[in-house]
Amino acid sequence: MNVAEFCERYAVERKGTNSLKWDALDVRFGDPDLIAAWVADMEFKAPEAVLDALHERIEHGVFGYSYVPDSFYEAFIDWEKRHHGYEVKKEWMRFSTGVVTALYWFVNAFTKLDESVLLLTPVYYPFHNAVKDTGRKLVTCGLVNENGKYHIDFDAFEKSIVDNDVKLFIQCSPHNPVGRVWTEEELTTILSICKKHGVLVVSDEIHQDLVMEGHKHIPSAIINDGEFADRLITVTAPSKTFNLAGLLTSHIIIENEQLRAEFDAYVKTVNQTEVNILGLTAAEAAYRRGQEWLDGLLAVIRYNYEHVKQHIQEKAPEIIISPLEGTYLIWLDMRNVIEEGQTKEFIQDRCRIAVDFGEWFGSEGKGFIRLNMATEPRFVELAVGNILSNLGK
Numbered sequence: 001m002n003v004a005e006f007c008e009r010y011a012v013e014r015k016g017t018n019s020l021k022w023d024a025l026d027v028r029f030g031d032p033d034l035i036a037a038w039v040a041d042m043e044f045k046a047p048e049a050v051l052d053a054l055h056e057r058i059e060h061g062v063f064g065y066s067y068v069p070d071s072f073y074e075a076f077i078d079w080e081k082r083h084h085g086y087e088v089k090k091e092w093m094r095f096s097t098g099v100v101t102a103l104y105w106f107v108n109a110f111t112k113l114d115e116s117v118l119l120l121t122p123v124y125y126p127f128h129n130a131v132k133d134t135g136r137k138l139v140t141c142g143l144v145n146e147n148g149k150y151h152i153d154f155d156a157f158e159k160s161i162v163d164n165d166v167k168l169f170i171q172c173s174p175h176n177p178v179g180r181v182w183t184e185e186e187l188t189t190i191l192s193i194c195k196k197h198g199v200l201v202v203s204d205e206i207h208q209d210l211v212m213e214g215h216k217h218i219p220s221a222i223i224n225d226g227e228f229a230d231r232l233i234t235v236t237a238p239s240k241t242f243n244l245a246g247l248l249t250s251h252i253i254i255e256n257e258q259l260r261a262e263f264d265a266y267v268k269t270v271n272q273t274e275v276n277i278l279g280l281t282a283a284e285a286a287y288r289r290g291q292e293w294l295d296g297l298l299a300v301i302r303y304n305y306e307h308v309k310q311h312i313q314e315k316a317p318e319i320i321i322s323p324l325e326g327t328y329l330i331w332l333d334m335r336n337v338i339e340e341g342q343t344k345e346f347i348q349d350r351c352r353i354a355v356d357f358g359e360w361f362g363s364e365g366k367g368f369i370r371l372n373m374a375t376e377p378r379f380v381e382l383a384v385g386n387i388l389s390n391l392g393k
């Protein structure tokens, strides 16, 4: 499916549907008439297979408590194996109403008050909140930015662990917002350092399926034939891949039996809710029959990203665009074209765009913006056009 066909089939108006991205602009940005390029969901309907499965479920008319059927496990396990080479076992799996919710649980379950939790920053801001809101000590290690391409300073990473007696590292793989898909070598080094110092790793792999050509997402759990899986929790979801965030369904994978027991004991104390019947129905259908849709979506993301790159490189090459290896969120360094402290005034008030501002992701992000590419090209064209014209280009 090409970009035009995908948009023709799936693009939809979201204003007036209680969409956080569009209908909460006033509340979140103080302005209801912006181009919504912020939060990570899309202006596209879910795959037909998902809608069919949901319709069937709704036709039945009963929404009582539900449990996870074997057919769901089969679909998810098959997807993980085929796409990522990870052979997940049913008994390793747990569920939550969101990846972020699960992060809070892990911090609470596996660390104590005031203990240190490490993040590689800039990183998705709820990671910061999950550490701070739970009364843990937030330790950050800055990624190294070389002209927009980010890498990890492994010595600094190890030093952060040792100096702060870090107990838990929350990894973002692929990485939001800098768009990196970590290589096998990088993951091996990170995981080896964590293993050496007894640091538990939570790997947020929610963007696992959103990877550009030439890159490959490798689940941390299979690095070195599973060498690190024992001290690792993987959390993922169909929500980014298939635009299902509002159905509140995400998956937790814990291989180590002892860790699983500790996790189960913890979630008892917060009375983990049952699974969402519609979320699970949608997820199973997506994993079974969502491939064609996903291929179309990836074409749209690539097209939008190329549009931004081409126009900005041509007319405002001072803006540095981080290479998009994974996720559908692009990271722009605006510091060469916008004066310090003026990013909001420029992007929001003059260009009329609602973005995720870089400083939300950590102090290193000041002067950067994150733009969402999982949308119709007309919104991306408008946003880029507004940026360039307001720069006088």
Ligand SMILES: Cc1ncc(COP(=O)(O)O)c(C=O)c1O
Pocket: 040, 097, 098, 099, 100, 101, 124, 172, 176, 204, 206, 207, 237, 239, 245, 249, 250
């Ligand atoms: C890295 C990462 N983790 C988690 C989430 C949100 O997950 P959930 O909606 O399941 O809490 C996002 C959303 O953008 C994300 O980028």
